[in-house]
Amino acid sequence: MSRYFSFRFIKKSQETKQSLVLFCHSDIEVSSLIKEIKEDVMLNLVPSDVVVIGYGITDSVADGIISNSMFASEFESFVGAIEDKLEFITVDKNGDITTVIEGGAVLFKSEMMLAGANKIFKSRKGLITSSPSYHFAKPSGDHCDKFIRASNLFTSGVEVAFLAICLLPHLTDNIKRIYVDTSSISFLISIAVQLSKKFQHQQPIIESFESYSVFKEPFGFVTSPDSLVIISATTSGGLVKSLIRDTAFSPENILTLFFHIYLLTNVGSLIYRMLWSQVSLQYHKSIVNFVNRVQRLFKLKENSFYLKRLNMSYWSLKKSISILNVKISLRNSPLRDF
Structure with a gap:
């Protein structure tokens, strides 16, 4: 290497x-x-x-x-x-x-850092794309044909050290705890903490809240200014918006590592803008937008997915694209590694 x-x-x-x-x-x-x-x-x-x-x-x-x-x-x-x-x-x-x-x-600092991050993103296949036979259900419940898998990007130590550069300005010496939406980015956070050289006596605690699962059961967030939330990736900003709405975190204390080029809404600090503008992102709130072309659904959770088979009984569409009747039966299959 x-x-x-x-x-x-x-x-x-x-x-x-x-x-x-x-x-x-x-x-x-x-x-x-x-x-x-x-x-x-x-x-x-x-x-x-x-x-x-x-x-x-x-x-x-x-x-x-x-x-x-x-x-x-x-x-x-x-x-x-x-x-x-x-x-x-x-x-x-x-x-x-x-x-x-x-x-x-x-x-040329911004252009250089963005180009390097996108080189890693492309070479390590950070964007997972479905085929016509299946699509993905995100933890938010939305359905899409592509999703960002940040854990793919952390396979090379020198590349991780490069990506850590843009995290350093956010690691102030008062930070005591860092919440992440997935444990897969903990390695990057740990490298950034070491490179900052600001926590010689006690390093911040890094804890995963498992994405949208945090809204289904109580989680002991400490929302003080010495806490930092780091989101691995987003194409919609939905998780950050939910955190701002349902917790006492301020946008200044929330970072998103990788985000879609078209994400322009106020969702905290954005680190690396991924440039796959040539790729169309199909993103829907409901599964019915996909039923005319798919048989399988992959439900995303942390670093794995569940396969759910879709058995269509009948469906019909009006010319206005409104759904008249959709009957879908789902059957869980065993968890598989992605």
Whole structure:
């Protein structure tokens, strides 16, 4: 497994060539760094420039790499002049991203972080899509043909460390407890807590409230300002809205990691906007919108699903698309891993 997470993005809208970003969570080795750059250039052609980003990269680290004659020679032969084509960026414990040499603000920070998150989302298959033979029932009770499965994204340590960057500004030193809607994102939260370096004596308690199950039975939320709620993913913002409506949490204390590009409503803080605009999201309140094309229903719960078979007796539709008669019998089948 590579020690780097690499991706490409366009810094400015008017540019045509992409920049290559290399994120490293550990010490940067000159030989492995130039090897990663060369392999990417051979696969994707010459980038506009190269950006090296990592936690706590210092001037001495950058100078050591630039002054290495082997690295300089290889870099200039594959990419171009180091002074024009190579930039070092550092991330601190608060999630601030600055240039190493000048210590200035990174103007393309948002574009870079979004591009990296979407690269992980796409390569790790964060969007699960149904086929014409089945669809999904979300914990909210809504029915859809796609859903975001955040747990798929946390298979690489270096990628998780990259995703943790945007959580750091929200991890203030007064946080004592963090509520998550699924335990599958606890690993990411734990990494972010460690990288923040703000909880040396006592780390926040991370507790899962199992999504919409929290509204079916009492749950001991502590809704004080030192509590944080982190939602794994959403396409509608329904869970956040329900939490704001039914608990004393304020929107400022609720974060959503991954959300649909079209989610523009006021649902707390949104971290990573997923760009699958080319994918149509069919989203309905009732199963009757799917009955003309499906036989199976997968009911989502945490990291698993239930399969429910649908036996249609009869149904008819008016021209106005109103439902006249729908009779559906459901039979539970054993739980299967997803």
